[in-house]
Amino acid sequence: MENTEAKYKKTFLIVGIVMAATELIKQLLLTFAVGQGSYQWWYFPWQLCSIPMYACIIAGVCRSRKVYASCLAFISDFGLLAGICAFLDTSGFQYELAILTVHSYLWHIVLIALGIYAWYVRAKCRVQKLAFCGGFLIYLSACVIAEIINVIAFDNGCRPINMFYISPRYLMTQVYIKDLAPVIGNSACILLYIAVTVAGALIIELIGSMITRPTKDLGKE
16 A cells, blocks of 8 residues: 555655746746746746646655645645636636646646546555645645735735635636625625635535545544
């Protein structure tokens, strides 16, 4: 079983590294081919759809089973949610360069495939009941980091930038939720958006848990 688990971790690591390599190429193209040497902060790689890349690398190298289980939970719940929801509005996939448009489509397809694969791996293991909490904590931590990046970058002239689309420096732009801004305020809309994302990931967790049949405990050190 250890050899099998090592293969799973190796797969996540390889996918994470490949994603990171393509992201680096994307950043270079955006900076030099599109931005004429000016870095495009709007595309800084810290969106919800970017975090699975980091989670894959961490899952591939970490020794802690709790961290590994948390990464799997994040990829299978939040990553899968991000991949699916992105296809509800593909306007953000369009770039000046065709190769970047193709990359964007492929990236989100990979997110969906990764989410399904992570569920497959979880089906082979009995991830503790609190595994979702680990994925949830990764998401919240990523939100906090995103907000720090948003504020510091914006206040220092690195604009436009709106990681996770929760910057307090911009009005909420997410469909439906943005319509509530005049009523409850922008800050409340940001918190609501985060809550809705967590609820969506939790629904995926519940559905996935009903479908899969865990056979080994992965939630213990």
